[in-house]
Amino acid sequence: MLKKIREKRDQLNKSERKVADTILLNPSVVTQLSIAALAKSAGVSEPTVNRFCRSFLSKGFPDFKIQLAKSLVSGSLFVTRSVEKNDSAEQYTDKIFTSTIATLDAARKQVDVEAIATVVDHLVQAKQIAFFGLGASGSVARDAQHKFFRFNLPVVAYDDVLMQRMVAAASHTGDVIVIISYTGRTKDLVEIAQLANSTGATVVGITLENSPLAKVCPVVLSVPHVENTDIYMPMISRLTQLTLLDVLATGVTLKRGEGFHQHLDKIKQSLQSTRYAIEEK
Amino acid sequence: MLKKIREKRDQLNKSERKVADTILLNPSVVTQLSIAALAKSAGVSEPTVNRFCRSFLSKGFPDFKIQLAKSLVSGSLFVTRSVEKNDSAEQYTDKIFTSTIATLDAARKQVDVEAIATVVDHLVQAKQIAFFGLGASGSVARDAQHKFFRFNLPVVAYDDVLMQRMVAAASHTGDVIVIISYTGRTKDLVEIAQLANSTGATVVGITLENSPLAKVCPVVLSVPHVENTDIYMPMISRLTQLTLLDVLATGVTLKRGEGFHQHLDKIKQSLQSTRYAIEEK
DNA sequence: CCTAGGTAATAGTTTAGCTACAGTCGGTTC
DNA sequence: GAACCGACTGTAGCTAAACTATTACCTAGG
Known part of the structure; x- marks a missing residue:
């Protein structure tokens, strides 16, 4: 307003x-x-x-x-101010939570729903899914692996360039390769995207709009530009990537429908013995 | 209202x-x-x-x-409904973003600011910082490692039980061990926390309030209980953990003050050559 | 059973907001 | 340079909405 x-x-x-x-x-x-x-x-x-x-x-x-x-x-919910030098614990805690929420909200508003649907379709039919990321986005890739593994999909994740290059080169039609990079300006990843493209694999980028990486990926899930481009930027952008992956995982689960919860129950049960039971009240 | x-x-x-x-x-x-x-x-x-x-x-x-x-x-911003079977891409995308935001907002409101301040104090003075997590929380631990490394702190992360046990046993006074677990009911992690306690290390838990893990950790950063206890729960709780770690990292950076941005600039420059330059407009 | 107190509705007054009309200022064309 | 047209701003008047005060009725207690 x-x-x-x-x-x-x-x-x-x-x-x-x-x-x-x-x-x-x-x-x-x-x-x-x-x-x-x-x-x-x-x-x-x-x-x-x-x-x-x-x-x-x-x-x-x-x-x-x-x-x-x-x-x-x-x-007022989304008035984000950057953290300042003499902020108290209360102040910087609130500021970080607020700007994180604001970024997610911005992402929610600009998500390309059709791209999500497209990517989900590809993932459901994929013979093999690979997540690539470097640095902080490497953790995101590994997290994605965990998540999709729980959903019983053939998934791998790599956070080193050589493995990524090899996997990209060895990929085929029907494989999906998801490349995660906030800035989308890491040379290696752009090259790997091009390499994977040439083998017929489906390449999906989770990155900034119009970045070099976005330009070479046939399908792009764009992450909004983070306002405060100081130290805290990579921390916040990563949460958006994770949430987008949550959305993808959910979409895939829904597409695969019933019979599937049985699989999840199996996993849950397998963890049971490692845990303390919930106390009865 | x-x-x-x-x-x-x-x-x-x-x-x-x-x-x-x-x-x-x-x-x-x-x-x-x-x-x-x-x-x-x-x-x-x-x-x-x-x-x-x-x-x-x-x-x-x-x-x-x-x-x-x-x-x-x-x-209305926080009215979260769970994902349903026949949701369209638009619907489940919005629902996941919304409930993620809602969870973060809940976390913001219930964060124990004093605990944050305490943990930051410990971290600033730490000889060695270790992050432990298993499964999905393992990725969180690794992410924390990346983040704190950028901030020039002596940090390690482990996502396997044996290494965690060894590190815990070998810890000393002045070491800080941060244990991440959503449910706080993983037996191994509880035992590891007790082990580390006995060596004089400072043990910090990032977990559910009143969980078995929380009870054995001298300092606890509590993560709010996530409403929808279905498939999507671990995905959302993880974001809260990450945000809390962001807050900690920021707190530590602020405490260490000036001279420190130079260190960050150095890291930035070291990455420069791997990247495509930002296009001039 | 009577009285007192409290609650709710009705009526009236005040104030706020909308509409219609008029005047002035500025711009363009002859 | 003057006149006309058009638009924008203000003034005045009217309508309606909200708040207050008073009265009546109902319920509870003595």
Whole structure:
């Protein structure tokens, strides 16, 4: 909402711009103001305010206030500020959780659902699935392996370049290779993607949109750009990758349908003896 | 807000209870109703509605509507429903992202900030840091290793029981051992925690509150219980663990202060040559 | 059974918001 | 350069919505 106002501000005539500025200056108090009070503090007349509200798809001023109030909440949830030098434990804890949540929310909004469906289709039919990642994304690849293994799929993961290169070169049609890289600018991975492409394997990239890696992958699940490009960036982008893999795993499970929970139960039971029983209350 | 109304409902007299029920029945449309319309559909008089609103710390009906609208937004963000059999790609994608976000938000609210601060203190002074996890939590441990390594700390990670046992047995005062397990009911890990305790090492558990593991760890970072205890549970709990580790890493970085960014820059530069340059626009 | 207290509804008053109308300012064309 | 047209802003008036106060009725207690 505030974003909308900001975008539209330049197209407004000068009285309405005054209203916009007044609202942007302190949106939260505006929700408690009457139309007269707002008009006065913006230095315009009441109908001007009314017209302003209507130009934002509102039925009138009260309606506008409600919409504004709503947007303030969802806004404030995602107001991410970077961690600063003298932050207390409470402050940096909250900031990191908040920006993590904000990033996931951004990812949720920009996920390409069709790409998800396509990738799921490929995975369900795959003869062999391989996850490739380096560095932090290597852990993500290994995690994906665990997850898909639980779902009884022929899966491997590699976090070293040589193995990745060999597997890519030895792949065939029907194999799916998922390459994970936040920046999508690691030369080795781009080359490996091209190599795998040439063998007929299906290559899926989980990476930044328009990155070199994205350009050579036939199917791409894009990860949103993380705002704070400082130290904490790789930490947060990784969570988005993991969540996307969760989505894929879920999609595959659903596609394979019944009879499948039996398999999961088997795994669960196999772990039973390693664990302490849940205490009865 | 809705929660407040639900809690207070039983203390209300019957007319006001009618109002409460009407609102709970369909909160979102109430935000567009006038006091008269709401009174009519609840079958009571207008002042009754007004009194009702005032009893919820509102200045009046319009104010109440705004508060309600606000709470509806934050509520709807976290309404998590489990994935169902015939969900479309769009549906399950959204559900997984939503419940992931909800879980992180829950974690944010229940994080023990003092425990974070304590663990950070231990980590900063640690001679050696070890992360232990098995299965899915093994990936988390390895990821933690990557992260702390970037921050120039003496860190190792193990995802097999034998190595963990040996390292625990060989630990000393000043070593920090972080044990990661969602359920906290894996026998081996509990035994390893006890073993490490006896050597004087500082043992930190990242696990469910009140779990067997939590009980033997002097310091515990608790992970909230995940609602949907079906297939998807381990996937989501893992993200909370990762985020907690992000928080710890950040805390440690802040504590160590300046001079430290130089170290990070060095690492960044060392990766430079493996990457494609960012294109100029 | 009567009285008192509390709750709810109705009516009235005040205030807020919307609409219609008018005037002024600015721009363009003759 | 002047006049006309069009648009934007403000003023005034009306409608409606909400809050307050008063009255009546019901219930509970003495």
